[in-house]
Amino acid sequence: MIVVMQHDATPAQIEEVVRRLRQFGFDIHLSAGVERTIVGAIGDKTPAVIETIEAMDGVEKIVPILHPFKLASREIHPDKTVVRVGSVEIGGPEIVVMAGPCAVESEAQLLATARLVRAAGATILRGGAYKPRTSPYSFQGLAEEGLKILALAREQLGMPVVTEVLSPRDVELVAQYADILQIGARNMQNFSLLREVGIVRKPVLLKRGMANTIEEWLMAAEYILSSGNSQVILCERGIRTFETATRNTLDLSSVPVVRDLSHLPLIVDPSHGTGKRQYVPAMTRAAVAAGADGVIIEVHPHPEQALSDGPQSLTPEQFSELMASLPALAQAVGRTYTCPAPVHER
Amino acid sequence: MIVVMQHDATPAQIEEVVRRLRQFGFDIHLSAGVERTIVGAIGDKTPAVIETIEAMDGVEKIVPILHPFKLASREIHPDKTVVRVGSVEIGGPEIVVMAGPCAVESEAQLLATARLVRAAGATILRGGAYKPRTSPYSFQGLAEEGLKILALAREQLGMPVVTEVLSPRDVELVAQYADILQIGARNMQNFSLLREVGIVRKPVLLKRGMANTIEEWLMAAEYILSSGNSQVILCERGIRTFETATRNTLDLSSVPVVRDLSHLPLIVDPSHGTGKRQYVPAMTRAAVAAGADGVIIEVHPHPEQALSDGPQSLTPEQFSELMASLPALAQAVGRTYTCPAPVHER
Amino acid sequence: MIVVMQHDATPAQIEEVVRRLRQFGFDIHLSAGVERTIVGAIGDKTPAVIETIEAMDGVEKIVPILHPFKLASREIHPDKTVVRVGSVEIGGPEIVVMAGPCAVESEAQLLATARLVRAAGATILRGGAYKPRTSPYSFQGLAEEGLKILALAREQLGMPVVTEVLSPRDVELVAQYADILQIGARNMQNFSLLREVGIVRKPVLLKRGMANTIEEWLMAAEYILSSGNSQVILCERGIRTFETATRNTLDLSSVPVVRDLSHLPLIVDPSHGTGKRQYVPAMTRAAVAAGADGVIIEVHPHPEQALSDGPQSLTPEQFSELMASLPALAQAVGRTYTCPAPVHER
């Protein structure tokens, strides 16, 4: 790291900074410019050291040189990670489509939706049993009852399921039913929860927090990886900005940026990213073209009766039409997407 | 609420919206303009209904008329809430100062800091035992050991203590030691945690999430209030913006806005709000002038040795000087602040 | 528009609001709910009226129902606008590629770049003669000398040119040389400049301001349209957010949103949108997949010698490779892109 001293730092202050850095085991390169003295510190550093040095008298700022994440970094792990869930590979050449309703509302609703999305080309079923809602007066999900319905759907249709876990106390229970544990955007920096899913042997879908930088997102992944779970799938779902035409601002640039920095697979959630169903098809296609490994999309047989996120849920017809447009697109960017042939029950 | 139909909505679509709203028990006022039909729906509504209607064909958007929070609203509870902790009143005429180190590091460090901040004018001691850290490799706090040190300080100095709780599983334990439970910014929408502190009979300090609107913040308070705990203290600590000169952008406008909308007391955290100790005094004074009920400030006997947040921690001398400037300021805005006379041990 | 009265508004205040609205020619629908009275005002309104009413005693807020833009709206002008520049159509089925250096640096540099980008598939040449630079000490462009070089390139290569105009005083001069006048992001709300390009009979490329909503962007277009110039091309180039991994956050959602709201053609600038050349190809492809009518890309024969924006400029080889990937992609989303066959001089 680089320590930039204040323009009026005294020789004693500079000496003290050098002494402390040496104490921490750093090699020192001192460089006295006309207006500032710069202290280069070479060695293994931790964020704690940064703060300690930054708090010293005469220090203007610290410039870290290395990324703070290690296990998530592509520098250390150049080959792309592929996460396998049943027969589905996330991070391989095939584009993965996860789809289903925002919330599990009933057995009938979930099974009907599952059949429809599978027929249209989804290979993983999504559905929330525990719902994080802004209002305490909104529908909060069916809890364990919802998990059981998800398990039933998996059994009947042979589709792996992904569902959100909200509390460290529920991790074990959710892991009994789900194939992929989802960490929602609001919990991206819920470190107790991250550690807990880090000791489970199931893949984790880690959504980006709506106010979090890509670096913080990769640090959240680092919590899971450093707890022993290497099966992390990142999910871009939009960040909060001043724009109100969409629910969030879907930051598709994060696709090539994460590709550059990390080996972890990355999918995109255009449903939360836009919040309006009419914008979902365009942003799904844009996500695939940007290089995402897959998408996760909300579909509801009757969006106008959905207990949550109706406005951003596609109808089965819209979903089907969208999926049909993906094979050519995937091919145009060097990937594959196998859309099933239309079947009669659809 | 107001339902704005699309400019090309059909009569059948309008009729269907009206039918559904009546089903939910709303009285309807229909108003056909030249370019849009507007459906006014009078009655009790829930956010779930909003989403359902918004997802219907022909609907352009929903405009809610009432605030979504009830128990936190000043309309229903016009008198300001005063939270009492020992002999300290938060929300009364006296400005409350909470101070102490970012993290409890040792018995010696905490007791020394506690004596210093009490002598300078703090009436509540802060200190973290569980630390939410961006990096899994940073100091994560002393956990229960830290709680015990806090309890010791309270006993020896007679100061109530406030400390953060990170996980629903730790709420009971933390509540045994602490006088005020803090919900950190990263957990403002950790709804499991909010519900859990809602059933404890201890005051809760609820920090604003760094990407959350004031309305969402009051909805988070609503979670706690609706779970049965009426002792909520709000804490503004800055929001995330594009500006990098400060760690966060301290949104002091939230002070008069919250005053306008809610009866809950509100304090300000200028330490996290700015991230740099040289800006803390100015923003502490600005917070008091804006009408805050108090402040929470990080102080460390040796900031350059702090295990976290050293750069934003005041030295005891800086803290003492800042406190000495508050009585006149508090008086100038119709409040009081009683700064103890300088004592020898300081 | 809808006027929401405060919960404690008096009958006299409500009456006065109704009186004023009638004075302005509105028809009134009054709706007294349990907690709020709502005044619906039907008729032609202007933003000035909104502010006037909003400032009245007892008024809580105004909810406008109609979009504030008229000439830019798809409601009034359902057919997509196609802007023609020479033989190039912007807004038709063919994806348009504008490319060239950030700044015109010399005749040799511009002509070389122009040849390269034309050979690779660009049909419009970009290049700045007047450069808006954050620092007064940076290269500010060649001014009229740069315009002459652009005109020479157009003549020699038969490519229309687009270049930025910074000041109302320069509009006439720039219009003598350029085929498309560019309004940069920093000038999106430079209303004097908007009016001035509104009276020129040349197409205008209107970049989105980095802190501007899509609605404000369409209102800026409305300034140009209402001054008499109907040839406006919108250009998304990223907005400012807290993320620092990219120079801006490219808001590709604006592509389907603008499509929904307006008839104007829209292109995307992935060079400024990301600020780093390694992310430009992915975001170019994402823009096309999202439905953009074209892209504008910075290319420099020697980026490491560029006088501005070197880090985000593609090399000719990178540009050529990117263009070669577009025909299949365009086709996959129902568009066309004709990439010239490789020629020897390249």
Next chain:
Amino acid sequence: MIVVMQHDATPAQIEEVVRRLRQFGFDIHLSAGVERTIVGAIGDKTPAVIETIEAMDGVEKIVPILHPFKLASREIHPDKTVVRVGSVEIGGPEIVVMAGPCAVESEAQLLATARLVRAAGATILRGGAYKPRTSPYSFQGLAEEGLKILALAREQLGMPVVTEVLSPRDVELVAQYADILQIGARNMQNFSLLREVGIVRKPVLLKRGMANTIEEWLMAAEYILSSGNSQVILCERGIRTFETATRNTLDLSSVPVVRDLSHLPLIVDPSHGTGKRQYVPAMTRAAVAAGADGVIIEVHPHPEQALSDGPQSLTPEQFSELMASLPALAQAVGRTYTCPAPVHER
């Protein structure tokens, strides 16, 4: 500056970077760490060089060490600048209050407001003759007619006037009538306009752009200073964030930050900063407590008849009451504010 090479940069790439930097006249300190090579470049640098080096092969990023502004910096000019306008000093111990209507609407309106604000304690009169409006259909100001009314008010009341200039073409005209030329937030990076007011010999009030960092704001000041005009007054007026409870987010932290970095005086605009009159008094007091040199406040005799910004304009009574609260507050932070004794004509 510091050049951080990519972890896999080749020796040849490092050598080439060193060669180029030496060519530009830098002294070089090379530091080869385990994971990265760092090139320290000591000497005079320009932003243009930064971009050129950043675009070179093998370079990961550039870390500038010095602030890019020189003339605006406190390092070079440690004494605070005081701008004198008639008998008013901006940047001295006395808090300066500028007040008046958003727009000059008529002679009667302006003179009435001027008398009221002067009687209540304002020493500089504000009023817009050229109004930057989001909509082309809103009131755009009286132009030169408005300037004449302002000049008449100055003559009759002996108050200096501040008014906005929107276009380089109007600078000369506005300078004939106004005592202080205002550059609005939307024009903070209108570099043609900045250069033009830089050659006028009148003080300039430079508002912060709503999406601009403090560093960019000081760079905009640098444009004016480097053109020869040293009388720049900065004005914080809020930045754009996701929060919608206020029109902008008033970033009061900029007050101590600018104090730290620059010698220029700084005032605060709580009217645009909040957009709602009920929040203006609290934020005015907070601004003074934070250390601002003054405030600029919108006042209208009849806000509900104002042609612009009515909702954020104080009534004369509210303004008078606010001013009466400032002397004690100013004193509490070591400043002075002289509020005139109430007079009969008020």
